Amino acid sequence: MAAHNPTSAVRVRFAPSPTGELHVGNIRTALFDWAYARHTGGTFIFRIEDTDTERVTPEYIQAALNTLTWLGLDWDEGPEVGGPNGPYLQSERLHIYAEWAAKFLSQGDAYHCYCSAEELEKVREDQRKANVAPGYNGHCRELSSDQVAAYLAQGRKPVVRMRMPDGSTTFTDLIRGEVTFEHKFVPDFVLVRADGSPLYTLAVAVDDILMKVTHVLRGEDLLSSTPRQLRVYDAMGVNPNDYPLFAHLPFVMGQDNAKLSKRNGETSIAWYRDAGFLPEAICNYLALLGWSPGDDRENVTMKELTELFTVERVHSSPAKFDIKKLEAINGDKIRALPLEEFFTWAMPFLTRAGTIQGSDTEIALVKAALPIIQERIVTLGEIPGLLNFLFVKDFAIAEDSREKILDEQSKQVLTVSVQRLSGLGEWKHEAIEAVLRTALIEELGLKPRFAFSALRIAVTGSHISPPLFESMELLGAEKSLERIRAAM
């Protein structure tokens, strides 16, 4: 990777916790982070928040790296590329969090809490009954040394809790404006578990400061964690003027207006990749989901996105994910591909589906066939199904199409077609079409839709196929006639 020479001080980070495949919401966040960094000439940092060792796996981490790479969201600092503020995996920074936690303890900003899980549950239960906001009741805030000694004698292992002062926290969110949190709803929170492992709030806040992050653009689900992060900054001794600015991006909703999840739509980017969506289409669509370039264009290139992206133009209301719109954009992007590129995208789909093995003859045929389907597909995943008829060894007509050509008239279409085509000198789609139109439409007076549908089924095995005459040309005279005869 080329050395990164930022032209501005803006530093933005994307910091997923890879406890699964990155989903649509994560990627929209990553895209906006990236776009903002590129727009400002700043730095895009990729940090992996993998302190939840029970749920994060090396596979998910690798998948996250692959997904960003696949989407073209290149990062300037982070895994694989390194950078001056690393390491960029939180699991490699545990000593840093431990040092800060120790400092907070010694400063009195944090304290050891010995409450057991049962005791905390009891507190919650009482709070429920009394109808007061749930949260830690401050039991261990001021323990005497005798009480501490007693707890230790019982073998209790403490967590480290941050002391939340009375009052409230106010900050200006770049999307939502001024936001205030009353601390009575932000109880003292855990920074370090009893086993010594750090919690998200500690690690994220420490890293954002140490990595000199200037702008935190992230999902709105994290809005309520902000006052806790600001409290950590404060304990770190950071001047409030140097706090990162926050922008909480609105949720991506499903069509049913519920937050997008597996239940109401496919959410994993891997699914979209495997279904044959182009990264550019996904980025294009997600860019316009919750952000607008200032006009009503539906197509935006990555270059335009980086030129035009500003946080002010991010909407504050939730955006609805509409796969139909994504499909439409994907179709546009596929049509816009130069043939060579289309071929490169198509090949893995054809080989993975077993449509072709990869011989030179097959590849030549694929190259000849791609132009006739490029106009009509919405996803790359449709390619094997559409081109299979050209390569299949044991040709058979699909179950649901077979019955459509059982009638007498279909038989007539096929019979006449074989007769007329057998003598055809040049097997080119124009010639095939001319002969068939004369014979079937003009002479027999059949409706084109009917006549050509019967032929389509006979030749391609399905009533859905690429354009008929081009398909026949590609398949060749011998195979085409053989199939029509067999269908008769």
Ligand code: GLU
């Ligand atoms: N690691 C957090 C998550 O994936 C996000 C951290 C952040 O953006 O502040 O939910």
